[in-house]
Amino acid sequence: MKAFLQSPVGIIKIEANNGYITSLTITEDTPKEESDSNDILNKAIKQLEEYFAGSRKQFELPIKQAGTPFQQKAWEYLNSIPYGETVSYKDEAIAIGSPKGCRAVGSANGRNNLAIIVPCHRVINENKGLGGYAYGLDVKRHLLELEQYYRNKP
Incomplete structure (x- = not known):
């Protein structure tokens, strides 16, 4: 699942899988896909909007990314x-x-x-x-x- 947010630094693509935010990328390209909607993506969008407005200083999201x-x-x-x-x-x-x-x-x-x-x-x-x-x-x-x-x- 994915969602997009227009932000001051470009378009943010947020991806979620199994209840976790798994990717956040920034691009200047207009998305060619539609945003999905679920609780975790909506929560991520809300927290990012708060971050850019200066009212959120720490994220409270379930995250997961693969790495060494x-x-x-x-x-x-x-x-x-x-x-x-x-x-x-x-x-x-x-x-x-x-x-x-x-x-x-x-x-x-x-x-x-x-x-x-x-x-x-x-x-x-x-x-x-x-x-x-x-x-x-x-x-x-x-x-x-x-x-x-x-x-x-x-």
């Missing part, structure tokens, strides 16, 4: 990064017990299929540069600026 144990550890860590804050790839590598694994962390984050919900956009270079992002640096910058803007607002 290292990738799972990296993605789990991403959910611990507070809204509006950033960490470096090195910080993440150290936190998950792989202090020399900066590149591996970057690779794992690049394979995150749940962008925004699992906030890989909050990981930046040690020198404060944006680093990479699957959907481009403009999208990453927009997400970080959005979170900075709403960070201390109720």
